[in-house]
Amino acid sequence: MPGARKTFFRLDSEKQKRILSAAIDEFATWGFHRASINRLVGVLGIAKGSIFQYFGNKEGLFSYVFDYAIETVKSGLKKVRKDTEDLDFYSRIKASLLEGVSFIDRHPRLYKIYLKMVFQEDFPSREKYLKKIRLFSVDYLRPLIETGIRRGDIRGDLDPDMAAFMLDSVFDRFMQAYAVPFFDSGAGIHGASRDEIDRMIERLIDTLRLGFSSREK
Amino acid sequence: MPGARKTFFRLDSEKQKRILSAAIDEFATWGFHRASINRLVGVLGIAKGSIFQYFGNKEGLFSYVFDYAIETVKSGLKKVRKDTEDLDFYSRIKASLLEGVSFIDRHPRLYKIYLKMVFQEDFPSREKYLKKIRLFSVDYLRPLIETGIRRGDIRGDLDPDMAAFMLDSVFDRFMQAYAVPFFDSGAGIHGASRDEIDRMIERLIDTLRLGFSSREK
Amino acid sequence: MPGARKTFFRLDSEKQKRILSAAIDEFATWGFHRASINRLVGVLGIAKGSIFQYFGNKEGLFSYVFDYAIETVKSGLKKVRKDTEDLDFYSRIKASLLEGVSFIDRHPRLYKIYLKMVFQEDFPSREKYLKKIRLFSVDYLRPLIETGIRRGDIRGDLDPDMAAFMLDSVFDRFMQAYAVPFFDSGAGIHGASRDEIDRMIERLIDTLRLGFSSREK
Amino acid sequence: MPGARKTFFRLDSEKQKRILSAAIDEFATWGFHRASINRLVGVLGIAKGSIFQYFGNKEGLFSYVFDYAIETVKSGLKKVRKDTEDLDFYSRIKASLLEGVSFIDRHPRLYKIYLKMVFQEDFPSREKYLKKIRLFSVDYLRPLIETGIRRGDIRGDLDPDMAAFMLDSVFDRFMQAYAVPFFDSGAGIHGASRDEIDRMIERLIDTLRLGFSSREK
DNA sequence: GATGAATGAGTTTTCATTCAT
């Protein structure tokens, strides 16, 4: 039901972009509940009624912004998947992590909205939005793992559920670790250079690859 | 600075508990900003002014609840650490995960407050509260890993930073995975029995132990 | 910064006047701090939010009322200055005092607001408001004195600073003396008629003119 | 009716002074209405109920403070009147002005309370308090003028009502002019030295003595 | 289609006073 209406899409495309961008700002800064339509129209210099005409209500606006965010993430990862088709499993994981970091650099506000959303159970239709995200992770990581096993990059008896779970956890946490200082200072993981980030990822992947136990024969 | 005042501690202890419990309910359900003192005193059947006499302001109340939560988590983990002192690394990790799951069963509302808090950047002194939590994870996991290496449970060349990072991520995510369906239905990880949870944890630890790569000689 | 917003000026002019008048009432009766927006909107029969839409906040409303008061005083005195251009110094002083008295008759509530304001050090931007008033007295009285000296109405060796200071003091006090009983009973200086006021002013000016000392040769 | 009760006077005299001083602070800073008993007892570290036991209610406390202020002013002026009995009129006026200035230096908080009070019509029994002050001015200035005329310091045909009115106005304004910057910076009339204040007073008295008109024979 | 005035329930916080202990 919610989302943008025909009226919105009939607007001149420049205006559509201005509204989208201002709405992203508002939700990224304040989260859903504390975002204020009053403030938004103040910034945009348009009539309050217009927002309601375009999106029905506050949730409709959020829904539009959120779908845009999902599209953006998806297209980034699709590109990585395709570009790395011929590489081995670990290189693909590394590329994916780098894409995550780069996504935060390119779209910090969208990532903020994601974080805001994840743990606020109470806003309308939260479940629906979360499902779109979760599916995603499974859709993306499971095939990667399966291909890795088939090609012999990963040991054949690896538990694919748990592997996916671990990757998902580590991905998420790594992005958070990168993002939080980035939001404060504009530099990820407390000012680490791109090279340092690179090395960190390698160490992380090594740990994933080798596991904790000693390799006695 | 904020927190409970003398006035509060002078109250009859039954009343203190009633207020603490109702406040936990309120913050667990609504988060910090949307929690309502009006609603709270309505539930408690006391005067609005009283809350402000006890805690100074809304943040004082939150601070009191939060410190209580931290104490509760800490005492649970301390017990695990002590009770498992003689066990090997993987058993201790398993016990810790089980304690996490059990904590959610025993104190679902406190865990909810934690989740609500983590990604709402804007509420007063959030940093201060987060620091208390973060310290925690490091304080707890690093010694476990170091002892594991010393005792030979873990390979000596394991990267301890990344290992701690992985454990922290996986712990957090596992607890979230357990908690979210738990909040909805009262049963963790979509209704799994205690036995099933147990097996899941074992599979997870196995994956951690062995890593992704095949064990060529 | 504060003051009325576009929204307010777009209102039907009758409504603007009703709001201005009710706000003057409220501030004149209660001063800044004890004035109540709740009471105001109750009297006006409009929604509380509307006042905040028109003026942003309480100070914005006060600022609007205050600027209106200043305008009203200024225009009265300007008229006197112009109308008495050709008269001698003492006649101009008399006319000014009469204008002061008449201002209180015409705008008792505005004068009340002035009195309330002068000695409440703490309300927001008080200094800014006071400055607007102080400038005023200097701007008005000094030229009058200088012209009086030039024309020979006043002795050439009069100390102009102290003369201005005395006039300002006496003006202020006279208006207060007139106003305070006026507020209580509706009749200035305890029920004196316009003729009596007139004579009082003459006696006052005589005292100013001749000074206290005996006129020895 | 209002004022301090027996209970208060039975207190150890040191405590009485602490309470008086803290109450003066509170009223001087906040005026009557915005003064807070909560804050006061917080500062004093005594029970809220005690204040009500000592003074009945807020007005009782104010009344006590106010009577103390009047006594303090009176005793200062009485001393001046007596010490200057043998001096001529203008010297006595000068001494009185200096006493006013010195009073502000010695008791700035009491003078603040006076200013706060004068133009806040609405607090309980304000008229009663004001009367005590007004009487005062008449009681003090009229005899001074009459003695001055009798002794030939002042011309015999001076209008004594208007003379008293002028003196009262100029006194009041001078003290305000001294006090307001004093409250802000701790130095009267924008940092003037005692010598400069002295000269100002002399210029002012000269202007009063000689009047505005030229002294043609 | 666009506008923006109107709404009123909601928020946190303050405070003088009472009264049982």
Add this chain to the structure above:
DNA sequence: TATGAATGAAAACTCATTCAT
């Protein structure tokens, strides 16, 4: 005599939504 917990009305201000123009 002293204490301090309890009260609840009042304050300023916010905001999503509606609807007449």
